[in-house]
Amino acid sequence: MMVFAECFGGIVNEESLQLLTPARMIADKLHIEITVALFGHKVSQLGREPFFYGADRVVLVDDPKLAAYCPNVYGGALVQLAKLEKPELLLIGGTLRGRELAPYVANVLGTGLTADCTGFDVDEASGDVLQIRPPFGATMLAYIRTPKHRPQMATVRPNVFQLPPMDESRRGKIVDRSGVEIPQPSIALVSSEDVKKDQVAIEKAQVVVSGGKGIGSREGFGMVEGLASEFGGVVAGSRKAVDAGWLGHERQVGQTGKTIKPTLYIALGISGSAQHLFGIREARVVVAVNADPGAPIFESADYGIVGDYRSIVPAIIDQVKRARSKT
Amino acid sequence: MRHLQGSLPRRSGHLEVSPQRQRSAVQVLICMASPNIVVGVKWVPNTTVVNVDPVTGTLIREGVPSIINPHDLNAVELALRLKEKHGGTVTAMAMSPPAAKSGLEFLIGMGVDRGVLVTDRVFAASDTFATSFVLAKALEKLFPVDVIVFGQETIDSSTSHIGAQVASWLDLPYIYYVTEAEILEGGRVRVKRSLERQTDVYELPTPCILVSMMKSNTPRRVRMSNKLRAKLEKPIEVWTNETLKLDSTRTGLKGSPTVVSKSIPTPSVPRKKQRFDGRQDPSAAAKWLLDNLVKEGVA
Numbered sequence: 001m002m003v004f005a006e007c008f009g010g011i012v013n014e015e016s017l018q019l020l021t022p023a024r025m026i027a028d029k030l031h032i033e034i035t036v037a038l039f040g041h042k043v044s045q046l047g048r049e050p051f052f053y054g055a056d057r058v059v060l061v062d063d064p065k066l067a068a069y070c071p072n073v074y075g076g077a078l079v080q081l082a083k084l085e086k087p088e089l090l091l092i093g094g095t096l097r098g099r100e101l102a103p104y105v106a107n108v109l110g111t112g113l114t115a116d117c118t119g120f121d122v123d124e125a126s127g128d129v130l131q132i133r134p135p136f137g138a139t140m141l142a143y144i145r146t147p148k149h150r151p152q153m154a155t156v157r158p159n160v161f162q163l164p165p166m167d168e169s170r171r172g173k174i175v176d177r178s179g180v181e182i183p184q185p186s187i188a189l190v191s192s193e194d195v196k197k198d199q200v201a202i203e204k205a206q207v208v209v210s211g212g213k214g215i216g217s218r219e220g221f222g223m224v225e226g227l228a229s230e231f232g233g234v235v236a237g238s239r240k241a242v243d244a245g246w247l248g249h250e251r252q253v254g255q256t257g258k259t260i261k262p263t264l265y266i267a268l269g270i271s272g273s274a275q276h277l278f279g280i281r282e283a284r285v286v287v288a289v290n291a292d293p294g295a296p297i298f299e300s301a302d303y304g305i306v307g308d309y310r311s312i313v314p315a316i317i318d319q320v321k322r323a324r325s326k327t
Numbered sequence: 328m329r330h331l332q333g334s335l336p337r338r339s340g341h342l343e344v345s346p347q348r349q350r351s352a353v354q355v356l357i358c359m360a361s362p363n364i365v366v367g368v369k370w371v372p373n374t375t376v377v378n379v380d381p382v383t384g385t386l387i388r389e390g391v392p393s394i395i396n397p398h399d400l401n402a403v404e405l406a407l408r409l410k411e412k413h414g415g416t417v418t419a420m421a422m423s424p425p426a427a428k429s430g431l432e433f434l435i436g437m438g439v440d441r442g443v444l445v446t447d448r449v450f451a452a453s454d455t456f457a458t459s460f461v462l463a464k465a466l467e468k469l470f471p472v473d474v475i476v477f478g479q480e481t482i483d484s485s486t487s488h489i490g491a492q493v494a495s496w497l498d499l500p501y502i503y504y505v506t507e508a509e510i511l512e513g514g515r516v517r518v519k520r521s522l523e524r525q526t527d528v529y530e531l532p533t534p535c536i537l538v539s540m541m542k543s544n545t546p547r548r549v550r551m552s553n554k555l556r557a558k559l560e561k562p563i564e565v566w567t568n569e570t571l572k573l574d575s576t577r578t579g580l581k582g583s584p585t586v587v588s589k590s591i592p593t594p595s596v597p598r599k600k601q602r603f604d605g606r607q608d609p610s611a612a613a614k615w616l617l618d619n620l621v622k623e624g625v626a
Contacts, residue, residue: 071491071501071502071503072500072501075491095523096503096504096522096523097522099487099503100487100491100502100503100504100538101491102491103455103486103487103488103489103490103491103492103495104491104492104494104495104501106456106488106492107456107459107491107492107495107496108495110584111584112454112456112583112584112585113455113456113486113488113585114585115484115485115486115487115488116485116486116487130588134593135483135484135485135590136372136374136483136484137374137375137482137483138593139374139592139593140590140591140592140593141590141591141592141593141594142587142589142590143587143588143589143590143591144585144586144587144588145585145586145588146584146585146586147586148584149584186500186531186532187500187501187502187529187530187531187532187535188529188530188531189527189528189529190517190527190528190529190530191527191528192525192526192527192528193525193526193527194524194525195521195524195525195526207625231626243542249542250523255485256485256541263625264620264625264626273375274593275374275375278593281596284623284625285620285623285625286598287616287620289605293604298600298602299595299598299600300595300596300598301598301599301600302598302599302600302601302619302623303599303601303602303603303615303616303619303620304600304601304602304603305602305603305604305605305612305613305615305616306602306603306604306605306606307604307605307606307609307612308606311605311609312605312609312612312613314609315605315609315610315612315613316613316616316617318610318613319610319613319614319616319617320617320626323617323621323626
C-alpha cells in the first residue's frame with residue numbers, strides 16, 4: 001500500500017506521517033508493505049524519516065517541476081506513480097491540498113475515493129479496506145468499501161491519528177522514481193504569501209476553553225480568554241461563534257472545523273450539536289457551562305454546570321486563584 | 328481493475344489540449360464580453376437542524392427541511408460577482424431530486440439567470456464518481472462555457488470531490504479554495520485562494536473550474552424583482568436521462584466504485600454526565616468543579 005507524503009517547507013509534513021498509524025494496522029492485516037511516496041524538489045534528503053515511523057519502503061519523485069505545487073502536476077505525477085506501483089490502497093492526508101488532489105487522482109485512475117476518514121478496518125474475508133467516515137453532519141458513521149476497483153483510495157482527517165512511535169534505528173529501501181512522467185501545469189502560480197495567522201494551533205493544546213453562541217458577543221470572549229489564561233490553555237469556539245465573527249475559523253472546533261484531543265475541554269455557552277461533539281470525542285475530560293438545563297451538551301460532558309457563564313466563569317477563576325495561592 | 332470506456336477524452340498522463348481549450352481569438356473576445364458562467368449546486372437535507380432522538384439514539388429524519396447546500400451559495404455569489412464585473416450569464420445546475428426546483432428558484436431570486444435541474448431515478452444513489460460523470464455530461468450540453476464554479480463541500484456528505492472530479496472528466500484546469508476571482512484581458516481568470524497558512528494567486532485559462540472556499544463571501548439576498556422575473560420567464564429547465572441519454576451502468580449504484588457497507592449512528596463516548604446547578608450559588612458550583620478536576624488530575 002502507498003502513503004502519499006506532502007513535503008512542503010522542506011520537511012515531511014506531520015499530517016502525512018500520521019497516516020503511518022492506520023497504515024501499519026492495515027498493512028499487518030493484509031500482509032503487505034507500506035511504501036511512502038515523497039514528492040517535491042530536493043526531497044531525497046527526507047528519505048530516511050518515513051522509516052523511523054514505520055515505512056517499509058520509500059519512493060522518491062524528486063523533480064524541479066514539483067518545486068511549486070499545482071494540482072494537475074502533482075495529480076498527474078501521482079497517477080503515473082500509482083500505475084507503476086499498483087498499490088492495493090493509496091492514502092492521502094486530508095489537508096486542504098490533499099483534498100484538492102485526491103479526487104482528481106482517483107478519477108483519472110478510474111477508482112473510488114472515500115473522503116475524510118476517521119477510522120479504518122479490514123474485512124479479512126475479502127481483503128477490502130473498510131473506510132470509516134462521519135457524513136450527515138457527523139451524526140452517522142459510514143463504513144465504505146471499494147470492492148471492485150484498485151487502488152482503494154482515501155483521504156484521512158488530520159489529527160485523528162497520532163504519529164506512530166519513532167524508531168530512529170529503522171532502515172528500509174529507497175527507490176528513485178523521479179523518471180515518472182510529470183505533466184505540464186495547466187494553471188500558473190502568480191504569487192504565494194504566508195499568512196500570519198494565529199500562531200496557536202488549538203489541536204496541540206492540552207487545555208482548550210471554547211465559546212459558543214451563548215457567549216453572545218465578541219466582548220464576551222474576553223471572559224473565555226480569561227478562563228483559558230488561568231488554566232494555561234487556548235481559546236476556541238463552535239461553528240456558530242465563528243460564523244458570528246467572534247473568532248477566526250482556525251479556532252473552530254467540530255466537524256467542519258478541527259478535531260482536537262485536549263486533556264481538558266471547557267465548553268461555555270455551547271449547546272452541543274453532533275457536529276461540534278465530533279471534534280472533541282477524544283478529549284479526556286469535558287466540562288460544560290450552559291444556562292439552559294436542557295442543552296444536549298450536558299449528555300456529552302463529564303462535569304456540567306447549569307448557569308450563566310458570566311457568573312460561573314468568574315467563580316471558577318476565583319477558585320483557581322485560591323487553589324494556587326494555597327500551594 | 329475495471330477499465331472505463333467513455334466518450335469523454337481520456338488522459339494519457341500528459342495533458343492533451345482538449346478541443347474546449349483551443350480558443351479562437353473571437354471566442355476569447357466573446358468570453359471577455361459576455362462570459363458564460365455555470366455554478367453546480369446541490370439540494371441537501373439541512374443537517375444543521377437534525378436532531379438525535381434522546382430515547383433511541385437515532386436520527387430524527389422526518390420533517391428535516393432541505394435547502395441549497397449553504398457552501399454552494401458562496402459559489403453562486405462568486406459567480407454573480409463575476410457577472411456584475413464582466414457581464415454574461417450565470418446558470419445554476421443541480422443534480423438532485425425534483426424538489427430541488429424550489430432551490431433553483433431561490434437562486435434565480437439571488438440573480439442567477441437560468442436553472443437546470445438534472446434529475447432522474449437512474450441517477451439516484453450515485454457516489455461522487457458517478458455524480459461527477461453525470462454533471463460533466465450535463466455541463467457539456469451547456470458548452471461553450473468559460474467558468475464553472477462549485478462549492479467546497481456539502482453539509483451532508485462533505486466530500487469535497489465534485490470540483491476536481493468534474494475537472495478530470497472534462498479535462499479542464501481547476502483550483503480549490505477560491506476566495507476572489509476576476510476575468511482578465513485575454514480571457515484568463517485570476518484567482519486568490521487560501522490554504523491553511525498561505526494565500527496564493529493563480530491564473531487559469533478558460534474554460535476552467537473554480538471551487539469556492541466555504542464562508543469566503545456573504546451570499547446576497549433574494550430580490551423580489553428577480554423572483555417576479557422567474558415567475559414570468561420560467562427560466563428553469565428539467566433534464567432527465569431522456570435528455571442526457573447516459574448509459575445507466577455508469578450512473579447510480581452501478582456506476583459507483585464506492586459502496587456504503589453499513590451506516591451506524593455515531594457511537595457516543597461514555598461521559599460521566601455529572602451536573603451541578605450553579606444558578607443560585609456560582610461559587611459552590613465552581614468549587615465542586617475544581618474539586619473534581621483535581622481528582623481527575625487535569626487541574
